[in-house]
Amino acid sequence: MGKAAAPCSGSGGIASILSAVPCLSCKPQSDVDGTMSEQGKGSASSTAGAPAPGSDTYKGWLFKWTNYLKGYQRRWFVLSNGLLSYYRTQAEMAHTCRGTINLATAHIDTEDACNIVLSSGGRTYHLKASSEVERQRWVTALELAKAKAIRMMHDQSDDSGDEEPTSQSDRSEIQGTLKTLASKLDDLSTCNDLIAKHGAALQRSLSELEGLRVPLEGGEKIKAVNERATLFRITSNAMINACRDFLDLAETHSRRWQRALQHEREQRIRLEETIEQLAKQHNSLERAWREAPVLSASTPTAPAPEKAGSERPQKGEASDEDEDTEYFDAMEDSPAFITVTATDHTQHRRSVSNLSGASGGQPNDWHQDDNVSPTCNDLSSGKELQLRRRRRTRIPDKPNYSLNLWSIMKNCIGKELSKIPMPVNFNEPLSMLQRLTEDLEYHELLDKAARCESSLEQLCYVAAFSVSSYSTTVHRTAKPFNPLLGETYELDRMDEYGYRSLCEQVSHHPPAAAHHVLSRRGWTLWQEITIASKFRGKYLSIMPLGAIHLQFHSTGNHYVWRKVTSTVHNIIVGKLWIDQSGDIDIVNHRTKETCQLKFSPYSYFSRDVPRKVTGVVTDSEGQAHYILSGTWDDKIESSKIVQSSRGGSGSEGKQKTVYQTLSPKLLWKKYPLPENAENMYFFSSLALTLNELEEGVGPTDSRLRPDQRLMEAGRWDEANVEKQRLEEKQRAVRRRREAEAAEALEEGREYEGYQPLWFHKRMDAVTGESSFVYKGGYWETKEKHDWSMCPQIF
Incomplete structure (x- = not known):
């Protein structure tokens, strides 16, 4: 093989051996770094940078396979110290590495004249060079680097090896x-x-x-x-x-x-x-x-195609170029899946115009009135309804009281959160019963679901509703008040939105609340939630236990699901932040249709979008019909599947399923927070009204709780004193009840114990579990204005 006219300089290592191979980097710059022609796009072009004399570093352009939508993409590769790293551009070498393979454990293979395949530890890179000569230069460099890396690895385990340079x-x-x-x-x-x-x-x-x-x-x-x-x-x-x-x-x-x-x-x-x-x-x-909230809100939902030579990172491009692909995480006990938006087969590039017109000529079983964003319709109708009854839009600003959380909680590691005496400084002026009622903020999703003719389409709305309940928690790091035993909370929105909600604290240890919602728009929801929480030092885990039931009156569809785990991070130092993680399985017990939702935990090193949620809706036979995607703090979209096929195996050996879908439809979008929300505990518009005083509520209602009202007014010192008084009063009642139980036991009598006022325990026929359900009578008692049976807990 003859030498090139002006080979790359190099006197040792990889450089000395590669000097005998013709160097493409010695070509005119326009032939190497210029814009690719249409013919070049299908294969690849590569530029190998000239290594310095005596250096074992090798650099250059190669094309890397990303996914079926983008194909091969031009990337800058750097081979140094037995590691092959790549970047989008040369400028990224200063701050962002997109991936690295250790050649000491890598397998190097050549598929055809220009391809290189690198495999190591479950990670595989499919690379392309512009010519066989260029491919051979890279293969030679990689083999030499691999041999040297293996020698170094053996030397490190052998006493006779050379010492690595140290300070x-x-x-x-x-x-x-x-x-x-x-x-x-x-x-x-x-x-x-x-x-x-x-x-x-x-x-x-x-x-x-x-x-x-x-x-x-x-x-x-x-x-x-x-x-x-x-x-x-x-x-x-x-x-x-x-x-x-x-x-x-x-x-x-x-x-x-x-x-x-x-x-x-x-x-x-x-x-x-x-x-x-x-x-x-x-x-x-x-x-x-x-600084630019309007710009961020107007960002298109579908990512625009990557511009050649662009160095400005798009949203979600912090770790790898594959972050905006349609690869979804594998669900538990179900195949992994990839979604591809249905487009004209003559198109080779994905664009926003493709997505918007993809469903042209395709059958669509969604309701015509759902083509408009549900948030737009309900926001406008909500404003009209607000004219009927004006509710407050702000509360007193949160006082600037400083208190060290660690000084209080360092002696409480491993204890139940409900047993830790906490001052109101770490609370928000709402009780847990009111926070539970906040799940109804996007009740209009259930109203839409009740009008659906297709149970699968209805399941999509139910899934969006289950995700929407977490959107209010993203900034809400303060804990709600633990309700007193027998405390209640009602939310009567029958005239405005057609539903009534009632919560009651039915148990204190463990803390459990029962919730019942009746809507005249065709649905009923009930749940019993028990909070299990553990403080682990650096973070606090909150595990809601209990099932949520939703039944639609016209069809009898009965859905059941459970909540995921919430984690509060940076307890010791840093800014508190909340993450949701786990799986939700929503089951329609009448039709046996299911929806599996996966809440991906946040990680500094993850390629996924933060707070990501993915899901798949399947029928009773296990056939997938809809793909759900989005984030639990922003929005959820649904895409109808029109075709599915079996793809290749993933990194973990699982076979992927490729789904071709119609354009995504927006199911749910988070409402913007009110103005000055950061000074009002980051309350939503609904949360601002939950503690507003109303006439006719029961004497055990959370609105009447004195320590909570004092805290909302900014009188925290008085609130702490009142909180201690209420807790001591509750402990005295419990001691008296325990004494009565002991006395009954001595006398051989049965002691019934504490019984909730508006709920009673029943065995659920669907789940086979025992839970508290509404037994009726509250709203009738409210109409009579007779609360004589209610205990004086405040």
């Missing part, structure tokens, strides 16, 4: 330690010689004593002392030998310790730099979002 301070520290150990060993050797010398003299003296004529008893004692002296000398010699072996071992492994220590320090520094960079990016994104 002078590290070497001095280790060498000083070894010198100290050597001097101490010399001291021990000196002591050993002295012990041997004096021991020998002692034994000679004892032998002389044995030769003297002494009583028999004295001779036995001298013999015993002689044996002990011998044992002492043997033990001393063993100790000195063990110390010498220890020093030899320390010298033998000193280089390994040195390398391990340096590696850990480098890893720590690299991680600190990465976290610092992520924090800066996070702050800049937050600042950009605050």
Whole structure:
């Protein structure tokens, strides 16, 4: 093979060997870095950067396979120290690496004249070069780097290997330690010689004593002392030998310790730099979002195609170029799936126009009135209804009281949250019963579901409703008031929205609340929620236990699901933030249709969009009909499946299913927060009205709770005093009840115990579980204005 006219310079390592291969980087710049022609797009073009003399670093352009929508994309690859890393552009080398493969454990394969396949640890890169010669240059460089990486890995496990370069301070520290150990060993050797010398003299003296004529008893004692002296000398010699072996071992492994220590320090520094960079990016994104909220709100739902040469990262592009693809996480016990929007087969590029017109000529079973965003219709109708009864739109601003949460909770690690005495400083002026009622903020989704003729379409709306209940928690890091036993909360919106809601605290330990909602628009919802929570030091886990039931009157469709786990992070230090994670399985027990929703936990190193939710709606036979996607703090969309096929195996060996869908339809969109919400506990418009005083409510209603009202008014010191009074009053009632139970037990009588006023425990025929359900009578009692049966809990 002849050399090129002007080969890349290099005198050693990869550079020296590759100098014999023609270098494409010596071509005119316009041939290499210019815009690709249409013919070039189908394959790839590559530019190998010239390595510096004596360097083992190799750089250049290759094309990397991303997904079936984008195909091969041009990326900048860097081969250095046995690692192959890639970036979108050369400028990204300073701050963002898109991926890395360790060649020491990688398998290198060549599919055809221009392709390279790298596999390592479940990760596979499909790469393309512009020519076979260029491909051979990269393959040669990769094989040499792999061989060197394997040698280095073996050297690290072998004592005869070369030491990795470490700092002078590290070497001095280790060498000083070894010198100290050597001097101490010399001291021990000196002591050993002295012990041997004096021991020998002692034994000679004892032998002389044995030769003297002494009583028999004295001779036995001298013999015993002689044996002990011998044992002492043997033990001393063993100790000195063990110390010498220890020093030899320390010298033998000193280089390994040195390398391990340096590696850990480098890893720590690299991680600190990465976290610092992520924090800066996070702050800049937050600042950009605050400064341009209108721009961020108008961002199209479908990602625009990537422009060639563009270096400005789009939304969600912080970790890899594959973040805006349609790869969904695999659900539990169901195949993984990929969704592809149905488009004209003559189109090779995905665009917003394709998505908007994809359903042209396709059958659509959605209601015509659902083509408009439900939030738009309901916002306008809501404003008209507000004219009937004006409700408050603000509460007093939150006082700026500072209190260290860790100073209170450091002694409560592992305890139930309900058993921790917390001041109101960490509360919000709402009870848990009112927070439970907030699930109804997007009740119009159930109104729409009640009008659906298709049960599968209805299930999509029910799923969107189950996700919408978490949208109010994204900024709500304060805890609600723990309700007192027997405390109730009613929300009567019959005239405005056609529903009535009633909650009652039915148990105190464990804390449990029963909830019942009746709508004259065709649905009934009921649930019993028990809160299990554990404080783990750095974070707080809140696990809602209990099932949520929803039944539609016209069809009898009965849906059941359970809530996911909520986690409050940064308890010790930093800004508090909340995450939702887990799976929700919504089951229609009449038709056996299901919807599986997956709430992806947030991770600094994840490629997914934060707060991501994905789901699939299947019929009783397991056939998928709809794909759900979105985030629990913003919106949920649904895409109808028109075709499915089996794809290739994923990284975990699971076979993927490729779904072709119609354009996504918006099911739910979060309402914007009211103005000045950050100073009003980040309450939504509904939450601002929940604690508003109303006439005719029961005497146990949360609106009348004195400590909660004082806190809302900003009088926190008085609220703390009142909170302690109410809790002590509740404890006194419980002690009295326990005494009555003990007395009944002694007398052989049955003691019924505490019974809720408006709910009673019944066995559910659908789930087979025992739970509290509404037994009626509350609204009739309210009409009569007769609350004589209610306890005085406040």
